[in-house]
Amino acid sequence: EADIYQTPRYLVIGTGKKITLECSQTMGHDKMYWYQQDPGMELHLIHYSYGVNSTEKGDLSSESTVSRIRTEHFPLTLESARPSHTSQYLCASSELGSGGDQYFGPGTRLTVT
Amino acid sequence: AQSVAQPEDQVNVAEGNPLTVKCTYSVSGNPYLFWYVQYPNRGLQFLLKYITGDNLVKGSYGFESEFNKSQTSFHLKKPSALVSDSALYFCAVRDSGNTGGFKTIFGAGTRLFVKA
Numbered sequence: 001e002a003d004i005y006q007t008p009r010y011l012v013i014g015t016g017k018k019i020t021l022e023c024s025q026t027m028g029h030d031k032m033y034w035y036q037q038d039p040g041m042e043l044h045l046i047h048y049s050y051g052v053n054s055t056e057k058g059d060l061s062s063e064s065t066v067s068r069i070r071t072e073h074f075p076l077t078l079e080s081a082r083p084s085h086t087s088q089y090l091c092a093s094s095e096l097g098s099g100g101d102q103y104f105g106p107g108t109r110l111t112v113t
Numbered sequence: 114a115q116s117v118a119q120p121e122d123q124v125n126v127a128e129g130n131p132l133t134v135k136c137t138y139s140v141s142g143n144p145y146l147f148w149y150v151q152y153p154n155r156g157l158q159f160l161l162k163y164i165t166g167d168n169l170v171k172g173s174y175g176f177e178s179e180f181n182k183s184q185t186s187f188h189l190k191k192p193s194a195l196v197s198d199s200a201l202y203f204c205a206v207r208d209s210g211n212t213g214g215f216k217t218i219f220g221a222g223t224r225l226f227v228k229a
Contacts (some may be wrong), residue, residue: 007180042221099145104156
């Protein structure tokens with residue numbers, strides 16, 4: 001079944017730790033995105049990718065980095081987590097055409113203590 | 114530059130009554146317009162979109178929306194609300210022209226409460 005997955009769903013981690021949030025999709029979509037969303041608030045685009053080896057920064061400045069080595073995989077890494085990184089992170093994917101709607105993963109809720 | 118506005122933070126409606134969640138947009142070219150719904154502790158789910166053609170778009174769960182170019186609006190509507198429709202709704206816009214890139218801009222969201 002075509003879907004988009006995010007792991008972990010919930011993560012509580014101490015300040016200074018390195019973390020990687022995983023995102024995988026089985027739909028063969030070229031475009032993938034990472035959004036940051038405080039609970040019940042608006043979405044902020046932090047990273048996106050048009051395909052393998054393509055990564056771009058979004059509208060909201062973020063200390064995270066991403067990579068796109070495989071079409072289906074778009075992990076997000078924080079080298080040194082801080083309490084200000086506490087938020088929900090949503091991964092999404094879409095077809096390459098500009099009219100494609102986005103498919104969202106369930107999100108990772110990150111808490112940095 | 115493209116932008117989207119959802120003027121209401123919250124909409125309250127009684128079950129069985131019609132509901133409207135408002136959205137207006139601004140793009141330099143032709144808009145692609147989307148509605149998404151988010152339930153608690155979940156990601157966003159696609160509801161409907163307008164790309165081209167008929168201005169009235171029908172989507173999932175009985176929702177519909179009408180593209181109004183003169184008013185630059187894309188309000189979300191449903192004839193009869195259900196308690197289970199209570200959620201956070203996001204309007205989104207993408208500029209179909211290359212100058213806008215392929216980024217989708219999301220509104221701030223409108224929380225819908227449907228009371229039994």
